[in-house]
Amino acid sequence: MSLTIESVACWLVDIPTIRPHKLSMATMGCQTLTIIRMTCAQGVIGWGEATTIGGLSYGSESPEAIKSAIECYLAPLLCGKTFNGVAALADVMNASVKGNTFAKSALETAFLDAQGKVLGLPVSDLLGGALTERLPVLWTLASGDTEKDIEEGKRLLAEGRHNTFKLKIGARALEVDIRHALAIKSALGGEVSIRVDVNQAWDLTTAIKGMTQLQDGGIDLVEQPTPQWDRQALITLSQRFAVPILADESVATSHDGYALASNGFSGAFALKIAKAGGPVQALKLAHVAQAAGIGLYGGTMLEGTLGSVASLHAWSTINMQWGTEMFGPLLLKDDIVVRPLDFSDGQVTLPQGPGLGIEIDADKLNFYARK
Numbered sequence: 001m002s003l004t005i006e007s008v009a010c011w012l013v014d015i016p017t018i019r020p021h022k023l024s025m026a027t028m029g030c031q032t033l034t035i036i037r038m039t040c041a042q043g044v045i046g047w048g049e050a051t052t053i054g055g056l057s058y059g060s061e062s063p064e065a066i067k068s069a070i071e072c073y074l075a076p077l078l079c080g081k082t083f084n085g086v087a088a089l090a091d092v093m094n095a096s097v098k099g100n101t102f103a104k105s106a107l108e109t110a111f112l113d114a115q116g117k118v119l120g121l122p123v124s125d126l127l128g129g130a131l132t133e134r135l136p137v138l139w140t141l142a143s144g145d146t147e148k149d150i151e152e153g154k155r156l157l158a159e160g161r162h163n164t165f166k167l168k169i170g171a172r173a174l175e176v177d178i179r180h181a182l183a184i185k186s187a188l189g190g191e192v193s194i195r196v197d198v199n200q201a202w203d204l205t206t207a208i209k210g211m212t213q214l215q216d217g218g219i220d221l222v223e224q225p226t227p228q229w230d231r232q233a234l235i236t237l238s239q240r241f242a243v244p245i246l247a248d249e250s251v252a253t254s255h256d257g258y259a260l261a262s263n264g265f266s267g268a269f270a271l272k273i274a275k276a277g278g279p280v281q282a283l284k285l286a287h288v289a290q291a292a293g294i295g296l297y298g299g300t301m302l303e304g305t306l307g308s309v310a311s312l313h314a315w316s317t318i319n320m321q322w323g324t325e326m327f328g329p330l331l332l333k334d335d336i337v338v339r340p341l342d343f344s345d346g347q348v349t350l351p352q353g354p355g356l357g358i359e360i361d362a363d364k365l366n367f368y369a370r371k
Contacts, residue, residue, distance in 0.1 A: 002116055004041040004082040005180030008075035008107070010067050012370040015304065016333045022144035022168055026054030028118035031332060032063040033304045034102075035365065036070060046114030046361055048106035049307035050274060051328075052133055058247075059275075061102045069103040078107065083261045086111060086280045089128040101252065101277040102301075108278025109310040109356075112257075116355035123313040123356055127279060130350060132358040136323030137348040138195070139330070140163040144171075146180050152185040157192065157314050162345040166223070166325060170201025170304035174210055182217040189270070195221035200249060202226055204233040215243040216289070221322065223270065238267045245269055246297055246322070253277075256282040261292035268295035268322050271315070274307070279314040286318050305329045305337045309356050324348075336365045 013033040021028040031051065031143035037303075037368040038046040050066045052058055061069075079094055083089045089111055093104050112123045124130040139162040150169070156162045167184060169177035186192045196219055202210060208223040214222060223246040226233040231250055238245040245267035252275040253256050269289045276282035289296055300308065308326045313325055326348055329335055338359040342349040349355030 001081050001115065001119060002084045003044065003111065005038060005078045005080070005111075006041060007039045007079055008070065009037045009039075009072050010075075011058055011365065012063050012067055013336060013365065013368045014370055015335065015368055017331050018333055019143060021140075021142045021302070021331060026057040026300070027144075027195060028054060029334035031302055031304070033307070034063050034066045034070075034106060035306065035336065036106045036110055038107065038114055040114050044118055045053055046110035046112070046115045046117070047306055047356065048108070048110030048113065049303055049310065050102040050105065051301045051303040051307050052102060052274070061100065066100075066103045066106070067102045067113050069097070070106065074100070074103055074107060075316065079320070081247065083111065086278070087117075090277065090281065099162060102274045104254060104277040104356055105274045105281075108280060109307070111271070112310075114197060120354050121231075122169055122352065123279070123310070124136045124316050124350065127283060127314055130269060130313075131294070131319065132316055133350045133352075134347045135312060135320065135326070135350065136326055136346060137166070137343065138162060138166055138323060138325050139327050140168060141184065143166040146183050149184055150297040153184065153188050153192075157188065161343055162171075162325065163368040164195070166195045166197055168199065169196050170198040174202075174206055178213045181214060181219060182288045185218055190218065194222045195219065195223065195246070197223040197248075198225040200224050204236065207233065207237055211241050211243065219243060221246050224250065231263070235260065235263055235265045238265050244268055244295070251285065252357065253281070254288045257285045257288040257292075257294075261288065261294055266294065268297050270297045270299035270310055272299040272301060273311050273314060274301045279310055282314055283299055283318065290318070295321040297322035298326060298327050300328050300368065302331060304332060305341055306356070306360075307336050308341065309358055312350050313356065334364065334368070337366060367370040
């Protein structure tokens with residue numbers, strides 16, 4: 001089934017967060033979603049989203065740069081062309097535009113949404129078929145205040161919304177971060193899984209010291225403790241400690257996954273459609289991990305509902321040993337969709353229906369779009 005792309009429209013959408021969200025490199029009070037609408041022949045519409053964290057503090061693509069790459073380079077490259085699937089679409093984009101995986105992910109998502117609508121199939125069917133319609137989803141406690149995080153965690157446990165939590169550390173002195181993490185672990189109880197994300201803040205020596213204490217304190221998973229470029233440090237830590245290492249920024253593509261796995265890394269990979277270049281590209285990394293016996297985790301760039309659902313369609317087709325963190329919509333005070341996702345009992349429900357299975361609220365899109 002072929003689709004001819006006729007036009008691509010793009011918006012920057014600024015939505016406040018429900019509270020400050022503290023990471024090692026930035027504190028967020030607002031999230032910017034880059035939203036695209038792909039119009040194909042016969043009036044078929046596909047929607048996509050590309051979202052990053054903290055402007056340029058997280059990575060090399062800012063919301064403004066993503067919009068520019070789409071409007072100035074990728075959209076002119078695609079419009080007027082006919083594609084029979086994502087493979088041809090990706091080949092055309094990759095042949096003329098290097099990097100820019102966030103922008104490419106939005107376009108791949110929109111094409112899949114449009115293709116699913118034409119065929120009357122959910123995106124998960126286009127990716128191989130969903131194994132489940134309910135996926136585990138954790139919540140990140142990231143106010144930066146120990147007592148507030150404990151209170152928030154206890155409230156969410158009592159409500160039954162989440163039973164697994166991630167903590168953002170790395171911005172403060174090691175002893176402060178360790179004390180913060182272990183206090184939350186102690187307060188929420190031994191039955192609650194606690195993971196920490198260091199966001200590349202430690203060197204290897206600091207990581208060894210920190211992970212020793214985190215392991216002894218019952219932390220279940222440590223995400224990207226060392227810089228993105230230092231793959232050897234991740235390999236060393238994964239072989240030295242029983243608590244698993246989750247590689248995030250260090251592993252974006254199937255080539256990255258092969259480089260880590262073939263050199264002895266054990267633990268898990270954080271899949272993100274934005275850093276891979278789209279749902280199909282992220283699954284290529286997942287297949288490398290499966291072949292190497294490495295666990296999988298569904299990561300987020302704190303997308304809104306549109307980007308989160310695109311990820312969930314992909315994650316639903318594989319076994320995610322470490323669950324997902326697709327809580328991005330819950331961090332936002334509002335969204336641009338008609339019906340929000342169903343979060344309950346520590347899980348999120350995959351929307352049903354053709355394509356992504358979601359409907360955009362045009363009024364909210366116009367309200368939050370940057371003028």
